[in-house]
Amino acid sequence: MRDVLVYAGHEAGSLNRSALEALAAGRKLANALGEGLAAIVAGVDASGAAAQAIAAGADKVYAVENPILAEFQPALYAAAAAAAVQQADARIVLLNLDGAGRDLVPRLASRLGAAALTEVVSFAAEGGTLKWTRPVYGGKAMAVYTALKDRQVVGLRAKTQDPATLDNSRTGEVVKVSFTVPESTAVTRVVDKIQEAVSGINLADARIIISGGRGLGGPEPFKELEALAAVLGGAVGASRAAVDAGWVAPTMQVGQTGTIVAPDLYIAVGISGASQHLAGITGAKNVIAINKDAEAPIFKRATLGIVADYKTVLPSLTAELKKAFGK
Numbered sequence: 223m224r225d226v227l228v229y230a231g232h233e234a235g236s237l238n239r240s241a242l243e244a245l246a247a248g249r250k251l252a253n254a255l256g257e258g259l260a261a262i263v264a265g266v267d268a269s270g271a272a273a274q275a276i277a278a279g280a281d282k283v284y285a286v287e288n289p290i291l292a293e294f295q296p297a298l299y300a301a302a303a304a305a306a307v308q309q310a311d312a313r314i315v316l317l318n319l320d321g322a323g324r325d326l327v328p329r330l331a332s333r334l335g336a337a338a339l340t341e342v343v344s345f346a347a348e349g350g351t352l353k354w355t356r357p358v359y360g361g362k363a364m365a366v367y368t369a370l371k372d373r374q375v376v377g378l379r380a381k382t383q384d385p386a387t388l389d390n391s392r393t394g395e396v397v398k399v400s401f402t403v404p405e406s407t408a409v410t411r412v413v414d415k416i417q418e419a420v421s422g423i424n425l426a427d428a429r430i431i432i433s434g435g436r437g438l439g440g441p442e443p444f445k446e447l448e449a450l451a452a453v454l455g456g457a458v459g460a461s462r463a464a465v466d467a468g469w470v471a472p473t474m475q476v477g478q479t480g481t482i483v484a485p486d487l488y489i490a491v492g493i494s495g496a497s498q499h500l501a502g503i504t505g506a507k508n509v510i511a512i513n514k515d516a517e518a519p520i521f522k523r524a525t526l527g528i529v530a531d532y533k534t535v536l537p538s539l540t541a542e543l544k545k546a547f548g549k
């Protein structure tokens with residue numbers, strides 16, 4: 223039996239959300255295939271992450287520990303992950319396409335001579351054949367792929383899988399991976415780390431997001447979005463059009479080339495719903511759209527649509543919610 227293998231990223235020994243999403247998906251796939259689930263953890267002190275990976279559903283953890291892995295360096299981490307895949311003799315390797323995953327999927331597939339699949343949002347095991355589904359043409363259609371190679375490195379689109387919950391009563395085996403690599407393998411070096419100043423709730427983790435688009439007409443109305451966000455305890459996002467116009471910071475962009483979000487509630491104000499924007503909210507549980515054009519594509523994605531000029535809706539919506547929340 224060959225375990226399904228998941229790359230589990232962590233920060234200082236604590237698994238990140240991406241890892242929990244990939245582990246949950248891995249568990250589903252392993253169950254469907256009747257196989258076990260294993261995880262790769264890499265770093266200088268990976269024991270905490272290994273224990274969490276077991277609590278999150280892994281039966282076995284391949285721990286790659288080496289001082290050279292102190293900083294995330296794509297080339298070194300790809301070599302470390304490849305060593306684990308080879309030791310595990312895994313056929314299927316799942317990674318979350320967060321920042322690290324985007325670096326690792328092609329490198330790992332290339333090192334292993336494996337098939338690479340990216341932006342996968344769902345999968346099925348039909349009679350032993352794995353079918354991977356991903357959006358194509360900017361999300362206008364879904365395509366189902368099967369790989370022509372036995373070994374497959376699969377990147378899951380971030381925020382499309384519910385994260386695994388931890389069950390600390392689970393037990394599993396931790397296997398040390400022997401890994402040596404010449405320092406020259408690293409072709410880049412971290413020279414500085416700049417902590418982005420985030421005020422309020424982080425967009426990527428927010429449970430409620432109010433985003434504004436070109437329809438707001440300028441930077442000023444974003445203050446109204448902030449007022450609504452303050453009442454709801456949410457974060458403010460934006461479409462690329464609003465960012466490109468210089469109305470808000472690029473860190474606020476939601477979408478294919480911005481932040482991928484999965485809030486419980488996403489309120490899109492003056493946003494048309496271009497496929498590249500929708501690609502960033504695939505995981506949003508509820509979408510409310512406020513747009514004056516009844517034909518705007520955002521209404522196809524919306525759970526609730528308000529066809530109106532935002533200026534007539536936002537102030538009264540915020541005032542009513544303030545009353546309702548006693549604020």
Ligand code: FAD
Nearest residue numbers: 435436437461462463477478479480492494499514515532
């Ligand atoms: P528009 O499409 O211009 O829509 C504005 C909407 O506001 C309209 O529907 C209009 O009816 C409505 N409106 C106008 N006035 C009012 C009013 N008073 N009240 C209510 N509604 C009003 N876009 C992203 O957002 N994120 C991305 O990550 C992203 N990545 C991209 C990557 C690539 C490679 C490319 C080519 C494009 C990308 N885009 C992205 C851009 C995307 O294609 C759209 O151009 C963009 O999302 C449009 O932004 P918008 O909806 O704010 O503007």
